[in-house]
Amino acid sequence: MWKDLQGRFSKTVFSRISDIQEEICTLKQGDLNVSDYYTKIRTLRDEFNYLRPILECECVIKCECKTLKIIADYYENDKIIKFLKGLNPIYAQTRSTIMILDPLPPLEKVYAIVSQYERQNILPQDVDESSIAAFSSAKGTKQHQINKKNQNPKAKLIRNHCGKKGHIEAECYRIIGFSPDFKFTKHASANLSSATKLKVT
Structure with missing residues (x-):
């Protein structure tokens, strides 16, 4: 019975791992801002790490080789590369600048760099909210007067x-x-x- 349950659970886990891998590979920024795109890809990565955690040495006497550390670094670099490659073309210059760094900065740092570029070059600058409200009110009043005039059938006679x-x-x-x-x-x-x-x- 336990073996049967374990087999069913394993099939479910492998199926979900496959789905996550596909979602990560096909994920693009598209209409998302950098923050939402980063959150989405980070959520998928966290779930993937839970289902397939990175290996750690369990030997009583820890080995002195750096093989597992190198594997972990490769895995981290893969996350950074996927995040950068999924960005919209407008970030091409920023992406190229980061990709030539050796070693690559952590994913959190990469996100901070891209997010800063977005704020400075893409997102609209802050404007006075009172000016927007005044403009909208004046525009609405004028439109109301036009509509009211158009509703009077005698106005055009x-x-x-x-x-x-x-x-x-x-x-x-x-x-x-x-x-x-x-x-x-x-x-x-x-x-x-x-x-x-x-x-x-």
């Missing part, structure tokens, strides 16, 4: 008989006549005679 906007012929005082209590402006008084002639016609 231009009558051939008087050339005025915002009313129909049945409501035009030049056609139906002015009410006795209508107050004329100076400009309207000057045109009253022409309006009367238009009505008679």
